[in-house]
Amino acid sequence: MNFSKNDALERLFRRIDVRDNLSGEEREALLEAAGEIRTLPAGSRISSKGEELDRSTLLVSGIAARTVYTEMGHRQITAFHIAGDFVDLHAFPLKIMDHNVEAITACEVIHFPHPALRQITERHSHLTRVLWLLTLLDSAIHRQWLAVMGQLQVTDHLAHLLCEQFTRAKAVGLAAGNAFPFPITQQDLADAMGRSVVHVNRTLQGLRRQDLIEWQGGDVTILDWPALQELAEFDPAYLHLERLPR
Amino acid sequence: MNFSKNDALERLFRRIDVRDNLSGEEREALLEAAGEIRTLPAGSRISSKGEELDRSTLLVSGIAARTVYTEMGHRQITAFHIAGDFVDLHAFPLKIMDHNVEAITACEVIHFPHPALRQITERHSHLTRVLWLLTLLDSAIHRQWLAVMGQLQVTDHLAHLLCEQFTRAKAVGLAAGNAFPFPITQQDLADAMGRSVVHVNRTLQGLRRQDLIEWQGGDVTILDWPALQELAEFDPAYLHLERLPR
DNA sequence: CGCCACTTTGAAACAGTTCAACGTCAGTGG
DNA sequence: CCACTGACGTTGAACTGTTTCAAAGTGGCG
Numbered sequence: 001m002n003f004s005k006n007d008a009l010e011r012l013f014r015r016i017d018v019r020d021n022l023s024g025e026e027r028e029a030l031l032e033a034a035g036e037i038r039t040l041p042a043g044s045r046i047s048s049k050g051e052e053l054d055r056s057t058l059l060v061s062g063i064a065a066r067t068v069y070t071e072m073g074h075r076q077i078t079a080f081h082i083a084g085d086f087v088d089l090h091a092f093p094l095k096i097m098d099h100n101v102e103a104i105t106a107c108e109v110i111h112f113p114h115p116a117l118r119q120i121t122e123r124h125s126h127l128t129r130v131l132w133l134l135t136l137l138d139s140a141i142h143r144q145w146l147a148v149m150g151q152l153q154v155t156d157h158l159a160h161l162l163c164e165q166f167t168r169a170k171a172v173g174l175a176a177g178n179a180f181p182f183p184i185t186q187q188d189l190a191d192a193m194g195r196s197v198v199h200v201n202r203t204l205q206g207l208r209r210q211d212l213i214e215w216q217g218g219d220v221t222i223l224d225w226p227a228l229q230e231l232a233e234f235d236p237a238y239l240h241l242e243r244l245p246r
Numbered sequence: 247m248n249f250s251k252n253d254a255l256e257r258l259f260r261r262i263d264v265r266d267n268l269s270g271e272e273r274e275a276l277l278e279a280a281g282e283i284r285t286l287p288a289g290s291r292i293s294s295k296g297e298e299l300d301r302s303t304l305l306v307s308g309i310a311a312r313t314v315y316t317e318m319g320h321r322q323i324t325a326f327h328i329a330g331d332f333v334d335l336h337a338f339p340l341k342i343m344d345h346n347v348e349a350i351t352a353c354e355v356i357h358f359p360h361p362a363l364r365q366i367t368e369r370h371s372h373l374t375r376v377l378w379l380l381t382l383l384d385s386a387i388h389r390q391w392l393a394v395m396g397q398l399q400v401t402d403h404l405a406h407l408l409c410e411q412f413t414r415a416k417a418v419g420l421a422a423g424n425a426f427p428f429p430i431t432q433q434d435l436a437d438a439m440g441r442s443v444v445h446v447n448r449t450l451q452g453l454r455r456q457d458l459i460e461w462q463g464g465d466v467t468i469l470d471w472p473a474l475q476e477l478a479e480f481d482p483a484y485l486h487l488e489r490l491p492r
Numbered sequence: 493c494g495c496c497a498c499t500t501t502g503a504a505a506c507a508g509t510t511c512a513a514c515g516t517c518a519g520t521g522g
Numbered sequence: 523c524c525a526c527t528g529a530c531g532t533t534g535a536a537c538t539g540t541t542t543c544a545a546a547g548t549g550g551c552g
Contacts, residue, residue, distance in 0.1 A: 050483070068393035071479050076393040093379040093492050097427045098386050098484040128365055132378050133339040139381065140336075140344050142388035147322040147345075149395055150440020154540085173322075176347035185498065194396020196541050201500065233317050237296070238344040246339050400508080431530065442509055447532065 005034050008060045008110055011084025011172045018171055020246050026127045033116035039108050046101040052145045053091040057109040060154045068101045077084035077192035084172040092133045094116050105183050155204045157193055167236050183218025217235030251280050254306045254356055257330025257418045264417050266492050272373045279362035285354050292347040299337040301357040308353030313346045323438035330418040336381045338363050351429050386484045400449045403439055403476035404406045415481050429464030
């Protein structure tokens, strides 16, 4: 009965395994806390600003984004999420959502009811620290985005975003060689970078012309990793890919 | 003996009290986990990128900033911290610092050794969720900064930053009427906004000319809160200033 | 086949940067 | 007590990156 859930949580376990070791008991506790798998269509809301949540959502497949809207209706994407990411685990301590989470592609998700998570905090202090860690990874990525957005040129910013997505995809086993799935529109990309679509389009063409990347059919291929990494000043330290006792 | 520590933790307790209720036992646990007060000179490092920390630092007085440097030596400030902020509590689960924390002014701090924090996670699950919450507030602020940086003009960005700092200062009792201490240079401000000092200077003059703010001797006075708030599209929801069971 | 969403292009307008110089003020030492 | 210093703030003008607007091209899908 837990077979399908075990599959669904595979990416999450991989994401954790990169950074720490989970006991069988802890894995079981997570499996028990997990609800049923649901499928959401592309473009739908996973959670919305202002909502008081009583569950948190794990992304099992697809791509989701955190979004904030200005009064003028302009959208800022503050994070992209892939399989294995808890898109709103922070709502467990915070309770109220301060931004939206949107399904960019069709997404499969699993809900974790907050009472079940609360039980984990009462019974499994190490697992609690691991879940805490997961929410802090988001925080670390936000900081890096701020630095990149504030200090780098658009070309470098774009290169950085691709380095990050590739590295994260690889870490949970979603990359195939030098390629990874990233089926988003240039508008999504522009919203994430805080730039106009037109400019992002031209910048993207620049990276293609330099034979650094290829991007077709929703798949990105890194053609020259060293060059891309140098351009982006990409240092994966902030992704905390080391296994350490937490 | 705990008198001075009690004073030192006052802002932290206020910061928590705004969002949740702490039992006497929980307050005691925090006091016990706290080390001695230290004073650091302006410009010094509180913690550095790459460091493996075995303690986390609470800011008791002064202003600190999280910083990330590019290869070219450009500095991005990703957060400002004031009394009552745990500047690197995230290093408790994360262990390794992925950015620096600098003392902008002279700062008083208290260290919390990680073994003591670990004991809290083992014995006080509610207090653990509260500490977790504190780290997530930083995260929420990062997201807002991303949205503001990406979508707002510089004038609005600056107005937003001042609205946020004023609101946060007020929440821990550091504001006097419409004024709050913010003794940072325009260069610090520019590094936080990802813009040139020259442009930040001109923008600041704009806000002063419109009689929205006054800024002298390290103190900012909000002259027209409604106008400033509207300009900045400032909605404090992301600061989670509601008392809710966590 | 035709529609719609997405990508690409060009050109004018604008926001923000850069550079270089000058102003101001508090602290320091002669 | 005053001159000097260095950090910080302010100014002007040329320049560049980015946006905006508007139009045309592309491709998947009912």
